[in-house]
Amino acid sequence: MDETSIGWWGVPLAIFAGAIRISTPFLFVSLGEMVTEKSGRINLGLEGTLIMGAMSGYGIAYLTGSPWLGVLVAGLVGIAFGMLHAGICSLPKVNDIAVGIALMLLGTGLAFYLGKPLVQPQAPNLPSINFGWWSDLQQVQSALKINALFIIGVVLAPVFLWALRNTRWGLILRIVGDSSDAARAMGYSPLAVRLAATAFGGFMAGVGGSFLSLYYPGSWNEGLSSGQGITAVALVIFARWNPMNCLWASLLFGGASALGPALQSVGVTQGYYLFNAAPYVLTLLILVLSSSSHRHIAGAPGELSVTR
């Protein structure tokens, strides 16, 4: 081995770097969806919101030259989609899951349609912060080039946990999610709270999408998301509606996604289809191990249609 190679050390490094690079969209979408679900509603349309966010963020960054403006617009588009979902669900006898699926298809189709002229141009990417200055190894330096959005996501997780437990807003959200009757009795409008919570979830998903197109992999194309939004919605259930668990689950998923390419690059070439499936196998395994036949899913909001 020559000095430019780090051999097998590349695998843990790739998993570590992958956990940081790949996890950010999962983290943003799952944190946003956690808030939405805590209010008693599930928004499956976040896949469409994520793709719309990726497309609009890229488009705005390309037109204005400012990637951060792209992130902002992606978030605003996300809010619009979240409010659309919440607005339709406010009507009587509307199923939130069906609306979510409809919005997922709408968002994907609309993004592909509007994003047609954006496949070719190169938009400016978000800058990264270099935390690897202390290392001589080029590999470590590259792994520690971290995007500000990831750091924001990591900080948001404990803040959300604290806010849910200790603030008035957190309490209202939980009341609405656990019993809309109780919330009404206390004078809070469940529909208004859910509107705000779903709009917030949409904002987070839009920002998560802009990370995909503006940082990693860093360009707009139609295969960009390939189900990451829907996976992140599933991660919320996996994380038992706990923001810190959303963080760990996203990191786990990101790291596991990096396993396939990393193992091939050090010469473990047999069975790469299996390694590429690692994140999903891992998810199934943890769900099976943590499931219980005689206990209600801990932390599940009482009003949530999937757990009721």
Added chain:
Amino acid sequence: MSNKLEISRRSLLLSGAVGAAGLAVSSLPFGRALAAGSLSVGFIYVGPRDDYGYNQAHAQGAAALKKLPGVKVTEEERVPETVDVEKTMESMINLDGAKLIFPTSFGYFDPYVLKLAKKYPDVTFMHCGGLWKEGEPDNAHSYFGYIDEAEYLSGIVAGHATKSKKLGFIAAKPIPQVLRNINAFTLGARSVDPSITTQVIFTGDWSMPVKEAEATNSMADQGIDVVTCHVDSPKVVVETAEKRGMFTTGYHANQAALAPKGYLTGAEWNWEVLYPSFVADVLAGKTIPHLVRGGLKEKIVKTSPYGAMVGAAARKQADAVKAQLEAGTFVIFKGPIKDNKGNTVIAASVSQGQTDIALESMSYLVEGVIGSTS
């Protein structure tokens, strides 16, 4: 004013007749196509046509047809390899009067193109992929290029550019066409220095942007300094490699604009030369062979212009081999060739030229490739 408002019975009848005649003409399936020297051509792409890759290469061919007088081109993007392509082809035939259809994706052929070729015997189908077999409809054709010739040249340039003697190849799936490219690239590089190796990473599918970026990063971490790929859109690989300071060689189309510092050269399709010749043949009523193949010599494939960083030695060697390939005197798969498990796959006395059918079922990776087909 009053004159204008009055509609005479005669003018009403006249306009009605014109309308009816118009209807009658457009309801005939070959109304427009029969007009002298005019042809309606349909193009079907599996992805977006400006993807810096496979579809863009075909769209450049379609753009070349648009410049021809009397040729009308209809295009549809993002058509999946399902019954959807059948519907698209039917609507191109019935609504746009298409007489020549280019279903450009590999998976369109069987059963969709075959089925419609039987149903519409007067429409010519030109499928990209080289799948036509004896006994299949007469109006279905298949073409493909020996792009491994251009990959061999990319390998030579990459072999001169690498310092670590480690090259990377990001591929979608281990199918014969992909393996042939990986092998040709590696043989080209090893003709410069036999100690060079090519690390292969299979991503599992044709468009996996996150995995392609991750694979490029893993390769950079392993000290690989030249990377190339065989996926539908090389954009992500080329951009990521540029960020990591690696050299790249392109595929399908020219990606030089994405990587001004690292783009050495690339293997490109040259459909803008081939497609006008098909159209000329159809218009002249000539029969087109059922299997059309060719490489640099037939101008079906080409190489990207060298980047400024490509040195004189690399240019000299690559140009020399290119001249031989264009003359048809160079054989890439010339024995003895061993696979990367040590078995001899092409014996010392055997030389498999481009038209050799054995190359179409390639299932091995040559010596020097680090990777496995399963």
